Amino acid sequence: MIEPSHYLSNTVKDLKPSGIRKFFDLAAGMEGVISLGVGEPDFVTPWNVREACILSLEQGYTSYTANAGLIELRNEISYYLKEKTNIDYSPKHEILVTVGASQALDVALRAIVNPGDEVIIIEPSFVSYASLVSLAGGVPVSIQTSGEMEFKLQPAELEKAITEKTKAIILCSPNNPTGTALVKEELERIAEIIEKHDLLVISDEIYAELTYDDVYTSFVSIDGMAERTILVNGFSKGFAMTGWRLGYVAANSEFLSAMLKIHQYSMMCAPTMAQYAAIEAMKNGKEDVLHMKKSYRQRRNLFVGALNDIGLTCHVPGGAFYAFPSIQITNLSSEEFAEQLLLEEKVAVVPGNVFGESGEGYIRCSYASSLDQLQEALKRMKRFVQKRV
Ligand code: PMP
Numbered sequence: 001m002i003e004p005s006h007y008l009s010n011t012v013k014d015l016k017p018s019g020i021r022k023f024f025d026l027a028a029g030m031e032g033v034i035s036l037g038v039g040e041p042d043f044v045t046p047w048n049v050r051e052a053c054i055l056s057l058e059q060g061y062t063s064y065t066a067n068a069g070l071i072e073l074r075n076e077i078s079y080y081l082k083e084k085t086n087i088d089y090s091p092k093h094e095i096l097v098t099v100g101a102s103q104a105l106d107v108a109l110r111a112i113v114n115p116g117d118e119v120i121i122i123e124p125s126f127v128s129y130a131s132l133v134s135l136a137g138g139v140p141v142s143i144q145t146s147g148e149m150e151f152k153l154q155p156a157e158l159e160k161a162i163t164e165k166t167k168a169i170i171l172c173s174p175n176n177p178t179g180t181a182l183v184k185e186e187l188e189r190i191a192e193i194i195e196k197h198d199l200l201v202i203s204d205e206i207y208a209e210l211t212y213d214d215v216y217t218s219f220v221s222i223d224g225m226a227e228r229t230i231l232v233n234g235f236s237k238g239f240a241m242t243g244w245r246l247g248y249v250a251a252n253s254e255f256l257s258a259m260l261k262i263h264q265y266s267m268m269c270a271p272t273m274a275q276y277a278a279i280e281a282m283k284n285g286k287e288d289v290l291h292m293k294k295s296y297r298q299r300r301n302l303f304v305g306a307l308n309d310i311g312l313t314c315h316v317p318g319g320a321f322y323a324f325p326s327i328q329i330t331n332l333s334s335e336e337f338a339e340q341l342l343l344e345e346k347v348a349v350v351p352g353n354v355f356g357e358s359g360e361g362y363i364r365c366s367y368a369s370s371l372d373q374l375q376e377a378l379k380r381m382k383r384f385v386q387k388r389v
Contacts, residue, residue: 011134018127019354023338027348034377036365037348039176039322041240045277046288049241052280053273061272067264069097069248070275076282077248084208085218087226093253096260097270097278101206101234101247103263105132105170108202108230108249111258113138117167122153123356124324126176126204138167144358147326150315151178151358155189162193168200171219174207177355177364178324179300179317184217191222201229206247207320209238209289212297214318220250227252230259237320238289239281244274296321296367299374303367306378310385312363321368324352326361330388334360345380 074091130140174181203219234247314325334351352359
């Protein structure tokens with residue numbers, strides 16, 4: 001008999017399992033649960049996009065594509081980025097189609113991190129960042145943000161976290177889990193520090209299409225930042241295509257060829273049929289994206305207003321589809337809150353502490369659920385909170 005753990009890599013052994021999964025598993029065994037836990041759109045991918053995939057299969061397009069992705073798709077991504085960021089990314093040399101934004105983050109980190117390099121993460125953050133940095137051989141360094149500041153990165157905090165080992169910082173606006181979206185002036189203040197310390201930025205803009213109040217500003221459109229930024233984006237959120245597993249990176253050609261090397265050995269190419277679907281999404285998806293955005297915005301307004309009425313204080317999230325309310329009035333920890341709410345009222349939310357230290361005292365609720373479900377969840381949450389104050 002062998003002892004498998006004896007053979008495992010120490011890096012993998014040290015990785016913490018995602019705290020989100022634990023709550024999914026608990027909720028999966030129960031009936032009548034309203035889940036505000038999952039981070040994905042409740043829309044099915046628009047029909048024309050699904051049809052484009054079916055058509056590609058009917059035509060027999062079932063082989064590998066170019067490593068970097070179909071050139072038609074890279075062309076579309078290039079037009080799209082020009083419109084959104086005003087930067088010209090060369091489809092041939094500066095765009096790589098990946099298996100979701102997840103793989104985009106992975107190749108970006110592996111392309112730039114040397115053992116021991118520090119990568120700054122702003123918490124509360126998407127759960128994968130720290131683990132992906134560790135898997136790339138780097139050291140994740142977290143900066144905490146506070147609810148009073150709507151979880152916005154304060155430039156002075158960034159300055160403090162930078163050492164001579166810092167290689168890059170991961171930005172995510174609009175943010176998962178807080179929904180916080182940074183405006184141009186805030187990004188400019190961050191850019192000044194990035195420039196001063198000669199750092200790179202991985203800008204995760206997966207929620208860019210879901211920005212509700214201010215005009216969306218991509219980090220690459222801040223003066224001088226495009227050359228030192230690896231832009232990560234994808235189809236999962238704005239285009240309602242989570243299961244298709246399609247994303248992309250855009251960056252200066254030297255970064256891009258480094259990422260392409262990793263991608264061609266580890267992945268070959270992103271799924272072919274998903275790429276055909278994505279061409280259609282980019283060509284003809286604008287109206288559907290706007291329609292979905294409008295619907296999330298309406299739900300955000302209702303949901304966040306009601307949370308504040310219950311006493312779960314919540315800033316108005318500028319983007320994504322998450323509310324991140326404070327649970328302070330209940331005197332419960334975020335794990336206690338999430339567990340008791342699930343068991344007593346059958347509403348699944350994610351405890352804030354899984355997103356980092358500063359997430360403690362908060363919960364993440366996804367409002368990508370039907371209005372009826374949201375109303376019912378709010379009724380149950382109100383009852384739950386009233387019992388505790
Ligand atoms: N970045 C963030 C901030 C996310 O929330 C997610 C998905 N939850 C991803 C990246 C990964 O998205 P994809 O489905 O494109 O891999």
